[in-house]
Amino acid sequence: MRRLLLCVALVSCGHSSAPPPKPAPSTGIGFIDITAASGVDFVHDAGKTEEKQLPETMGAGAAIVDVDEDGDLDLYFIQSGPLPIPGKPRPANRPTNRLFLNDGKAHFRDATKESGDAAQSNYGMGIACGDANGDGHVDFYLTNLGPDVLLFGDGKAHFRDVTAQSGITGDEWTTGAAFLDADDDGDLDLFVTTYVAIDLAHPLWCGERKPGWRSYCHPDAYPGLEDHFWKNNGDGTFVEATKEAGFSDPNGKGLGVAASDLDGDGFVDLYVANDSTENRFYRGKGDGTFVDATLLSGTGVDRFGRTEASMGIAVGDVNGDGKPDLFVTGFDDESDTLYMNLGARGFEDRTAAAGLEAATMLPVGFGCVLEDFDLDGDLDLAITNGHIIDNIQLYNDGKTYAQRALLFRNDGKGRFEPIDGGDLTRTPFVGRGLYTGDLDGDGLPELVLTQCNGPARIFRAPYPGTPSLTLRGVPRGMRVRTQRCDVRKENLWTHLEGESGPQPSYLGQSADEFHLAVPEGFVYELRLARAGKIETLRVDPPVCDGVLVVSGKPGALRVEHRAR
Amino acid sequence: MLALLLLFLVPPDARASWSKGAREEAIAERVKELAAPGAPAELRLELARWELEVHKPAAALEHLAPLAKEADVLRGEAHYALAQYAEAVPLLDEATTEHLLMKIDALEALGQLFESDAVLLRAIALPGPGDARLWSAEGRRLARNGNTSKAVEAFRKALALDDCSAEAWFGLGRALLAADRQEEGLAALEKHRKLTPLLDQWDFARRAVDLAPLHAPNLAALGDAERALGRLARAGELYARAVELAQGAEQLVPIVLRQARLFAEDKHDPAGAITLLVKAAEGTPDARLLVRAGDLAFESKDAPRAVELFERAQKLRPKDAEIEKRLAKAREAK
Numbered sequence: 001m002r003r004l005l006l007c008v009a010l011v012s013c014g015h016s017s018a019p020p021p022k023p024a025p026s027t028g029i030g031f032i033d034i035t036a037a038s039g040v041d042f043v044h045d046a047g048k049t050e051e052k053q054l055p056e057t058m059g060a061g062a063a064i065v066d067v068d069e070d071g072d073l074d075l076y077f078i079q080s081g082p083l084p085i086p087g088k089p090r091p092a093n094r095p096t097n098r099l100f101l102n103d104g105k106a107h108f109r110d111a112t113k114e115s116g117d118a119a120q121s122n123y124g125m126g127i128a129c130g131d132a133n134g135d136g137h138v139d140f141y142l143t144n145l146g147p148d149v150l151l152f153g154d155g156k157a158h159f160r161d162v163t164a165q166s167g168i169t170g171d172e173w174t175t176g177a178a179f180l181d182a183d184d185d186g187d188l189d190l191f192v193t194t195y196v197a198i199d200l201a202h203p204l205w206c207g208e209r210k211p212g213w214r215s216y217c218h219p220d221a222y223p224g225l226e227d228h229f230w231k232n233n234g235d236g237t238f239v240e241a242t243k244e245a246g247f248s249d250p251n252g253k254g255l256g257v258a259a260s261d262l263d264g265d266g267f268v269d270l271y272v273a274n275d276s277t278e279n280r281f282y283r284g285k286g287d288g289t290f291v292d293a294t295l296l297s298g299t300g301v302d303r304f305g306r307t308e309a310s311m312g313i314a315v316g317d318v319n320g321d322g323k324p325d326l327f328v329t330g331f332d333d334e335s336d337t338l339y340m341n342l343g344a345r346g347f348e349d350r351t352a353a354a355g356l357e358a359a360t361m362l363p364v365g366f367g368c369v370l371e372d373f374d375l376d377g378d379l380d381l382a383i384t385n386g387h388i389i390d391n392i393q394l395y396n397d398g399k400t401y402a403q404r405a406l407l408f409r410n411d412g413k414g415r416f417e418p419i420d421g422g423d424l425t426r427t428p429f430v431g432r433g434l435y436t437g438d439l440d441g442d443g444l445p446e447l448v449l450t451q452c453n454g455p456a457r458i459f460r461a462p463y464p465g466t467p468s469l470t471l472r473g474v475p476r477g478m479r480v481r482t483q484r485c486d487v488r489k490e491n492l493w494t495h496l497e498g499e500s501g502p503q504p505s506y507l508g509q510s511a512d513e514f515h516l517a518v519p520e521g522f523v524y525e526l527r528l529a530r531a532g533k534i535e536t537l538r539v540d541p542p543v544c545d546g547v548l549v550v551s552g553k554p555g556a557l558r559v560e561h562r563a564r
Numbered sequence: 565m566l567a568l569l570l571l572f573l574v575p576p577d578a579r580a581s582w583s584k585g586a587r588e589e590a591i592a593e594r595v596k597e598l599a600a601p602g603a604p605a606e607l608r609l610e611l612a613r614w615e616l617e618v619h620k621p622a623a624a625l626e627h628l629a630p631l632a633k634e635a636d637v638l639r640g641e642a643h644y645a646l647a648q649y650a651e652a653v654p655l656l657d658e659a660t661t662e663h664l665l666m667k668i669d670a671l672e673a674l675g676q677l678f679e680s681d682a683v684l685l686r687a688i689a690l691p692g693p694g695d696a697r698l699w700s701a702e703g704r705r706l707a708r709n710g711n712t713s714k715a716v717e718a719f720r721k722a723l724a725l726d727d728c729s730a731e732a733w734f735g736l737g738r739a740l741l742a743a744d745r746q747e748e749g750l751a752a753l754e755k756h757r758k759l760t761p762l763l764d765q766w767d768f769a770r771r772a773v774d775l776a777p778l779h780a781p782n783l784a785a786l787g788d789a790e791r792a793l794g795r796l797a798r799a800g801e802l803y804a805r806a807v808e809l810a811q812g813a814e815q816l817v818p819i820v821l822r823q824a825r826l827f828a829e830d831k832h833d834p835a836g837a838i839t840l841l842v843k844a845a846e847g848t849p850d851a852r853l854l855v856r857a858g859d860l861a862f863e864s865k866d867a868p869r870a871v872e873l874f875e876r877a878q879k880l881r882p883k884d885a886e887i888e889k890r891l892a893k894a895r896e897a898k
Contacts (some may be wrong), residue, residue, distance in 0.1 A: 357675070
């Protein structure tokens, strides 16, 4: 009753109790390119060569993360530059990764120079963010073509390279990375995907031997490599535990990796997107060990039993049944794939039934995000595309190097319809990463798109007018439910929001936040669950708009509401 | 009129170019031929078929534009290749298995599962031995509708027609799991897992052949992939064709060595392998061929023949320590 009274008191949200009508099915979402106004001028340099070396086609990623702890989301872009060819020194003045700090309104300033060791100039691939050393500040793990780098952040947008002391070694070609608490000991362990073994000093020739026809080689031309699992000692130093933890995929060609409790047993699982080899589903046992459950899960190959050139991953409950589904992007002439979670029966490729097959068949999909772009309460889908072969039109006149991104609206039951996405979908890009985060603090996430050998782009969607809450700070791997109340109908209901933790997309990560459409009623309670333990946080007074910031450690979490 | 008559009487240059593998030139020549007034529709259809073969579906559509309904099926194929499924479906006929499969696939890609299933059921009902791909599609349809026991049967029919069907092994494994037959299901999925890299290798090799169909190493690589899959007759055909097309010893020798391995190891015919190697060495004197032939003779306990072959190899590569070692061993056994 008290809750209802509080809801009654909150008429200041200024909306009627009736939810706004859902947009007409064919209506698009008019994303606007705000890159120029944002001040972000990052341009990826792939270090292209006449030899057409495979790494030139891959990068690069980015992260949306608050590095200076001022409450807004900053941007960090991974750079590549000249290839590290053995015996050929890289130029000293090569381009670096870049950090852009947000003023809270999606206006950024380049803070690379004062970011310390964040100004890395390796041949970069991707990034994972998390508090590796438990000091409360976000740290970066950077994957490279060559040795990776671990950077500790100080919460003031300044980073320190601690790789040498971290215990992390190796100089393979790494790509995706994910921080996760695999053994439930309160610190973040690290999983890193490796791609292929390549000899840059002796490049292969692929394609026809005619001027202009040399092409990039298919990854089948190179041997795969074992991924790596690094166990955190609790202080941000790591020890390799790949075999001990139960990982084995010596021929895998890993790109994307997602850490999430996919089977709903309370423990974090890992899903690895392999390029042209079988994907891997590792079921976490909660004690730092994993079981290869690929065969039982049905997520290794598509429904035709074919391996796919899997790249990016998005995780989310697309049909509202409370179970996280998997979306994986792939190469041309194979669709991207939606693996619907059937619970105890594993997953099933329902791409065609979901309406995602035809539109994704020809493009080469990379970054992908599931997000409620129209704030209608379900997860929509955005995909960035772009071929890896820059002269592909010579080999197939139906294909292009730059390709349009795709935007799909969800009908709430997991059936998607391609829609116009304004500037996002009207211009072809050589897309690679695609990430979401509310950069301007209006409650609706923007999209950040990275290109291979081209400028990054930022897109803003028009605000649909629906009240919404942004939820931040929930410890990684917790399943979030909101308890809601409705004044007029005088009832209470639960809404499952999903699992906390940044979405990986391709070689990077989106902001670690939820966007909760609250078309009717108010949120009066958060229920956060992990490994069978549930914490209930009262939101008092109930709210329907603004930002909910969760802080503290599991067992002593608290929530605070902030107005936008 | 004369030009038209000539087109029929004189074999067009384009066709000659195409048959010798000069595919781009053939297409360019054919485009020129079509510029002549009154060029027959058949030449245009042939051009479109070539263009589809070299992954130029957009060009095929353009060149088919002046034609009427006789071009519809090719138009359907072109739209299918461009993932323009809505356009492809009404144009594809149901006269061939390939077109049926395209139509089923296109309808499924469009999410029109009911329509896709209807075409599939018509295809399955056709008389004849059937096609593994159709039976796999039927298995998937049945599994999707929850009829797992019938799905298992359908996948088994597919495997009876093609035991290298990844789709059928995977579908069978999933259907058995759904039927709570976990042990059998996992066994089928393990089989699928082992088969998959071999099929990927085959697909990779096939794409290389597709790109350059007369390049001998490409054909030999496809032969390797066929051999790995246990399809020995097809592997043998591909090696033989690769030998015919090989240019120079550097291309020929590795191919003949693989061809000989097929005879010796898979067909258990070392004598046939030796004959092959010796014959190749007559045309392309290369010690590697004779050493391998000598090894096979020695393994077949024919030491005198081995000595003879190693001696011939030694003449081609004097003072080679490896050959000397082999020769000594063979002489000792003799």
